[in-house]
Amino acid sequence: MSRRLLVTLTVSGAAVVVAAAALVAFAHDFQPFGSAEKLAQVATDAIWIATGLIAWHRRPGNRVGPLMTAVGFVNVAQQLYWRAALPFTIAELISFFSLPIGLHLFLAFPSGRLQSRFERGLVAFMYVAVPLFSLAGQMAAPYGLASDPHASCPGCPRNLLLVQRNREIWNTIGNLGALVVIAALVTATVLLIGHVRRSSGATRRALTPVVLSAAAAAVLLGAVLVVSAFGVQTEGSLLLWLADAAIAAIPVAFLVGLLRTRLHRSAVADLVLELGSLPSSAQLRGALAHCLGDPTLEVAFWLPDHRRYVDPDGNAIDPDGDPERAVTVLGRAGKRLAALVHDPALLDEPELLDAVGAAASLALENARLQAELRAQLAELRASRARIVEAGDAERRRLERDLHDGAQQHLLGIRLALQLVRARLADGGASADELLAEADAEVVDALAELRALARGIHPAILNEEGLAPALAALARRAPVPVDVAVCRERLPAAVETTAYFVSAEALANVAKHAHASHASIEVTQANGCVAVEVADDGVGGADLAGAGLCGLRDRVEALDGRLSVESPVGGGTRVSAAIPCA
Amino acid sequence: MPKTVLIVDDHAGFRGFARRLLEAGGYTVVGEAPDAASAIAAVQALQPELVLLDVLLPDTDGIAVAELLAENDGGPEVVLTSSREAVEFGTRLERSRASGFIRKDDLTTAAIQEVTAARP
Numbered sequence: 001m002s003r004r005l006l007v008t009l010t011v012s013g014a015a016v017v018v019a020a021a022a023l024v025a026f027a028h029d030f031q032p033f034g035s036a037e038k039l040a041q042v043a044t045d046a047i048w049i050a051t052g053l054i055a056w057h058r059r060p061g062n063r064v065g066p067l068m069t070a071v072g073f074v075n076v077a078q079q080l081y082w083r084a085a086l087p088f089t090i091a092e093l094i095s096f097f098s099l100p101i102g103l104h105l106f107l108a109f110p111s112g113r114l115q116s117r118f119e120r121g122l123v124a125f126m127y128v129a130v131p132l133f134s135l136a137g138q139m140a141a142p143y144g145l146a147s148d149p150h151a152s153c154p155g156c157p158r159n160l161l162l163v164q165r166n167r168e169i170w171n172t173i174g175n176l177g178a179l180v181v182i183a184a185l186v187t188a189t190v191l192l193i194g195h196v197r198r199s200s201g202a203t204r205r206a207l208t209p210v211v212l213s214a215a216a217a218a219v220l221l222g223a224v225l226v227v228s229a230f231g232v233q234t235e236g237s238l239l240l241w242l243a244d245a246a247i248a249a250i251p252v253a254f255l256v257g258l259l260r261t262r263l264h265r266s267a268v269a270d271l272v273l274e275l276g277s278l279p280s281s282a283q284l285r286g287a288l289a290h291c292l293g294d295p296t297l298e299v300a301f302w303l304p305d306h307r308r309y310v311d312p313d314g315n316a317i318d319p320d321g322d323p324e325r326a327v328t329v330l331g332r333a334g335k336r337l338a339a340l341v342h343d344p345a346l347l348d349e350p351e352l353l354d355a356v357g358a359a360a361s362l363a364l365e366n367a368r369l370q371a372e373l374r375a376q377l378a379e380l381r382a383s384r385a386r387i388v389e390a391g392d393a394e395r396r397r398l399e400r401d402l403h404d405g406a407q408q409h410l411l412g413i414r415l416a417l418q419l420v421r422a423r424l425a426d427g428g429a430s431a432d433e434l435l436a437e438a439d440a441e442v443v444d445a446l447a448e449l450r451a452l453a454r455g456i457h458p459a460i461l462n463e464e465g466l467a468p469a470l471a472a473l474a475r476r477a478p479v480p481v482d483v484a485v486c487r488e489r490l491p492a493a494v495e496t497t498a499y500f501v502s503a504e505a506l507a508n509v510a511k512h513a514h515a516s517h518a519s520i521e522v523t524q525a526n527g528c529v530a531v532e533v534a535d536d537g538v539g540g541a542d543l544a545g546a547g548l549c550g551l552r553d554r555v556e557a558l559d560g561r562l563s564v565e566s567p568v569g570g571g572t573r574v575s576a577a578i579p580c581a
Numbered sequence: 582m583p584k585t586v587l588i589v590d591d592h593a594g595f596r597g598f599a600r601r602l603l604e605a606g607g608y609t610v611v612g613e614a615p616d617a618a619s620a621i622a623a624v625q626a627l628q629p630e631l632v633l634l635d636v637l638l639p640d641t642d643g644i645a646v647a648e649l650l651a652e653n654d655g656g657p658e659v660v661l662t663s664s665r666e667a668v669e670f671g672t673r674l675e676r677s678r679a680s681g682f683i684r685k686d687d688l689t690t691a692a693i694q695e696v697t698a699a700r701p
């Protein structure tokens with residue numbers, strides 16, 4: 001709001017108020033209203049204009065100030081008439097105009113913005129409906145909707161809009177208008193209760209005085225109506241003066257509420273002290289939420305390398321995701337640090353947000369680095385898992401290639417050799433011997449190739465699953481092996497790892513354990529697969545051994561843990577726990 | 582003892598050797614098929630008494646083909662074969678309705694006769 005506009009509005013406000021007071025005191029004597037009551041109304045209007053201008057000045061970007069000022073101006077303008085016909089007609093016409101403006105103000109407080117399409121529709125409807133009802137009423141009755149069309153007022157000025165005194169039309173319009181206004185007021189009250197219930201922090205602090213003063217005014221006005229209904233004269237009574245005072249307090253409550261969204265500088269000083277010890281991300285969020293008076297505050301950290309925001313745990317988030325929340329970006333030395341996702345009411349306090357941003361910048365930078373580290377760790381973990389997956393896929397491809405390639409050729413050679421032997425069976429014994437040797441070579445080569453293919457990747461594992469694969473493994477072992485495996489299929493990487501853990505452990509049983517019996521157990525519980533291979537051999541195995549060490553990397557790449565229990569003379573137990581979400 | 586044979590395998594080289602091996606052992610090879618679909622068509626067209634069926638085929642697996650062939654009464658006898666060992670197929674081989682399984686390394690007419698003779 002420019003200084004010139006402020007001065008203009010202040011001067012014209014003062015002029016209008018003085019003029020209205022003078023007219024009420026000296027020129028409205030033709031009306032059957034007490035002028036003291038009307039002077040009190042003018043005083044209330046003056047309070048609306050004054051508090052509205054202060055609000056406008058202190059919160060220039062907020063519509064609350066202009067709306068409050070408008071309520072005051074429209075109300076006081078109702079008194080700007082004298083015995084002349086035109087000013088009287090205009091004053092009558094605008095006598096209900098402060099209703100839609102007031103409704104707009106209540107629903108838009110404290111942000112100055114209406115929050116939903118429905119609220120915008122309701123306010124727009126009232127802006128159109130109220131003037132139409134006023135106009136229609138004035139066409140059917142000389143003094144508008146407020147007075148009987150046949151009331152006589154000998155000294156009153158003429159209503160230029162009057163078409164015909166008609167009680168029926170006047171009645172219908174009056175009742176319909178009252179119905180619309182009551183419905184709108186009830187709806188607005190329900191909406192306002194919703195605002196209060198959903199509000200937090202700054203918004204709630206702003207709403208509290210407004211709601212309290214409006215409730216007090218409503219109760220006192222209700223009391224006046226009840227007392228009048230019993231025929232008691234209220235004019236000049238203490239009750240009426242109290243009700244007037246409560247109504248006059250409403251604009252003050254709006255101003256107080258609006259300014260209450262501004263917090264004390266001391267909160268920022270406290271924040272500086274609190275952040276001195278470089279708190280954790282959670283503590284930092286708590287301190288900021290406390291200082292800004294918004295318990296729902298969230299902090300999103302900016303990762304410049306990835307050009308995205310993450311939460312304190314390093315998970316990607318979108319600060320602009322919720323249209324009912326406001327976002328303020330904080331920076332340090334020209335670099336973006338973080339974004340605060342907060343109550344929109346705080347937007348009216350850019351200085352506070354700036355001060356908080358400056359005070360917290362070091363702590364924010366620290367927390368941002370932590371979040372960045374966590375994001376990198378998460379990425380590393382994902383890439384490790386991908387490497388394991390890629391390795392497994394490569395093993396599967398190799399197994400297939402060996403099977404389709406070299407193995408088939410060797411098989412062909414073996415069949416050919418057998419055919420040759422069959423043909424030679426009648427005569428050449430030495431040739432037969434040589435061929436038998438060659439055949440034996442081929443048999444060995446095939447056996448080796450097959451073992452190699454199985455070691456690279458056991459085909460049965462992806463075709464049949466872990467249980468049949470482990471059963472096949474157990475059948476090839478030199479000692480009896482009991483196998484107990486859960487039946488459901490697990491993620492490929494988990495199955496492969498569980499298989500190789502078992503295969504390596506059984507290979508160690510065969511090589512070192514001198515065992516007479518072994519067992520494999522695979523169980524699934526709480527999102528975790530447990531693999532346990534135990535034998536009754538000599539024990540003394542070590543996790544540092546090459547075979548087990550490679551297994552440990554595999555298991556840990558899936559965020560699992562591998563452990564070996566092998567007391568000398570007490571058998572060996574290899575256990576792997578692999579997360580399996 | 583069955584005499585006419587259909588050889589089903591996706592490797593042409595193997596089919597060639599197997600044909601010569603079987604013919605040397607006194608069988609009549611009536612046809613060859615490279616995959617499951619053409620194998621089923623060939624069985625209907627050629628009515629072989631025996632099918633030498635590879636387990637790992639490019640379209641469907643041989644154990645499933647054996648099931649399909651066993652559905653019809655008077656269908657051919659099936660001997661499954663593979664370059665892999667029987668143990669690598671888990672219990673599926675034992676449960677299959679084929680007459681038996683012979684590892685490709687061990688494929689001889691004597692082995693086939695042994696498997697088919699054991700059929701009840």
